Amino acid sequence: MAPSRYTADINLDEVNTSHTLAILDVPPGSLVLDVGTADGSVARRLVERECRVVGIEVDPDAASAAERYCERMVIGDVETLDLAAAVDGLEFDVVLLLDVLEHLRDPLPVLKAAANRLRPGGRAIISVPNVTHAALRLQLLTGSFEYTETGLLDRTHLRFFDRGSLERLVAQAGLTVVDRMRTSAGLTETEIPIDPDAFPPETVELALSGEDADTYQFVYVVTAGQPRAAGREMVSLGEALQRRVQAADRVRAEAEAYVRVLEARVAELELEISRKGQAELDARERAVWIEAELNRRMEEIEHHHEQLEYLKLDLAIKNEQLSELQAELTPIRARADQLERTLGFARHRLVDRASAASKRVPAVHRVLKRAAERVGYGKG
Numbered sequence: 183m184a185p186s187r188y189t190a191d192i193n194l195d196e197v198n199t200s201h202t203l204a205i206l207d208v209p210p211g212s213l214v215l216d217v218g219t220a221d222g223s224v225a226r227r228l229v230e231r232e233c234r235v236v237g238i239e240v241d242p243d244a245a246s247a248a249e250r251y252c253e254r255m256v257i258g259d260v261e262t263l264d265l266a267a268a269v270d271g272l273e274f275d276v277v278l279l280l281d282v283l284e285h286l287r288d289p290l291p292v293l294k295a296a297a298n299r300l301r302p303g304g305r306a307i308i309s310v311p312n313v314t315h316a317a318l319r320l321q322l323l324t325g326s327f328e329y330t331e332t333g334l335l336d337r338t339h340l341r342f343f344d345r346g347s348l349e350r351l352v353a354q355a356g357l358t359v360v361d362r363m364r365t366s367a368g369l370t371e372t373e374i375p376i377d378p379d380a381f382p383p384e385t386v387e388l389a390l391s392g393e394d395a396d397t398y399q400f401v402y403v404v405t406a407g408q409p410r411a412a413g414r415e416m417v418s419l420g421e422a423l424q425r426r427v428q429a430a431d432r433v434r435a436e437a438e439a440y441v442r443v444l445e446a447r448v449a450e451l452e453l454e455i456s457r458k459g460q461a462e463l464d465a466r467e468r469a470v471w472i473e474a475e476l477n478r479r480m481e482e483i484e485h486h487h488e489q490l491e492y493l494k495l496d497l498a499i500k501n502e503q504l505s506e507l508q509a510e511l512t513p514i515r516a517r518a519d520q521l522e523r524t525l526g527f528a529r530h531r532l533v534d535r536a537s538a539a540s541k542r543v544p545a546v547h548r549v550l551k552r553a554a555e556r557v558g559y560g561k562g
Contacts, residue, residue: 192223198365200309200399201227204280207307207361207403208233212275215299217260217292218282222248236269261286265295274299277306281399283351284310284339293355297406305360308352309401313342315367316395317374320381323389333373334398345394352404361403366396 192201201224208214210231219225219237221244228235229251237252239245240259249255256268260282277296283289296306311334318334321327329337343351352359369378369390378386389395 192227194227200280200365200401203363203365203401204278204307204309205231207305208276208278213272215269215272215274215277215296216252217277217279217296218285219248219252219255220244222251224278224280225251236272236274238263238268260292261288265292265299269299272299273301273304275301275304277304279306280309281311283308284336284341284343287340289341290351290354293351293357297355297357297404300406303405305403305405306357307401307403308348309399310343310348311336311339311399312344312364312394312397314344314392314394315372315374315398316369316389317372317376319389319395320369320376320378320386321374323381323385328374330373335374343400345397345400348400348402352402357404357406359402360405363401363403364394364397365399365401367398368396372398 192199192205194202194205196202197206205224205227208228208231210233212228212233214225214228214233214235215238216225216228216235217238219235219239220241222237225235225237225248235252236254236256237245237248238256238258238260239248240257242257245255245257254269256263258268277299279293279296283293286292293306293308300306313334315334327335329335329339331337349359369386370376381389
């Protein structure tokens with residue numbers, strides 16, 4: 183088996199994957215042999231469902247990552263291992279061979295050995311890619327067969343399966359198919375680059391014909407028991423979704439039970455708090471009152487600070503206005519002083535002229551005297 187190059191973060195809400203379909207088909211609490219564990223993504227989800235897992239992985243690095251989820255990890259090539267000895271003769275409720283058979287040189291002996299590790303009534307779950315997908319059909323029509331890093335034409339695939347070849351392999355291993363499921367992908371939804379517009383419409387229509395044209399992987403559940411009167415047809419995603427709903431109901435019931443436990447614990451804590459007495463409650467209320475009073479005082483201080491800033495601003499404006507008035511008053515005062523000096527000079531000249539005239543004409547003296555009195559000079 184080729185070294186694992188695969189990691190996956192499995193979301194159980196995404197039912198259109200082989201890993202999800204397989205995990206949901208494993209009964210909770212099962213003992214599971216996971217052949218080709220890769221990084222342990224499937225094993226981790228199984229452990230979450232209270233399963234016990236024994237893993238087999240050829241890649242030591244991948245095995246190291248997966249062993250935390252496994253009770254036992256066997257590192258080796260499943261095609262060369264003595265499977266019974268490798269697991270100490272354990273028998274399992276479920277054996278998983280997910281995306282494994284296509285990597286083997288001869289998958290039949292491995293499938294038989296896996297079947298021998300099943301308990302009575304146990305099951306094996308197999309997934310393989312579908313080599314008859316419509317994208318592969320169209321690629322072959324172009325004369326091309328190009329491997330990809332992963333997917334339908336993964337470069338490490340040694341065997342290729344359609345539904346018929348998988349059915350024959352299961353029958354050769356002495357197993358009976360009890361459940362047929364599949365995942366689907368559209369013509370342009372795989373790793374194979376296909377442009378439908380590059381083909382005649384009737385060719386595309388022919389490639390898309392048939393029940394497996396959009397089948398991406400076959401997911402089979404098989405058992406070593408006797409075959410049923412009639413095998414089931416391919417399971418639709420609707421039925422797979424129903425399984426997911428049932429699983430979700432179980433998880434919800436567990437969650438509700440856990441919530442009830444938490445509610446009981448909360449009630450106990452509330453009772454414990456109440457028993458600490460009113461004193462603690464009063465202290466909390468006092469602390470709340472002090473905090474409120476402190477906040478109120480801080481608000482008052484902030485208000486006074488705002489008023490002070492407003493008064494400072496108003497004073498600055500008034501000082502500026504006063505400076506402007508003083509600047510305007512200075513030239514007015516200078517003009518008044520000049521007028522006062524001019525008026526004084528005129529008074530003196532008038533008095534001098536009146537005095538000289540009075541000496542010549544007494545009547546004129548009297549007239550000038552009265553005029554001088556009108557402009558501000560007193561008697562004498």
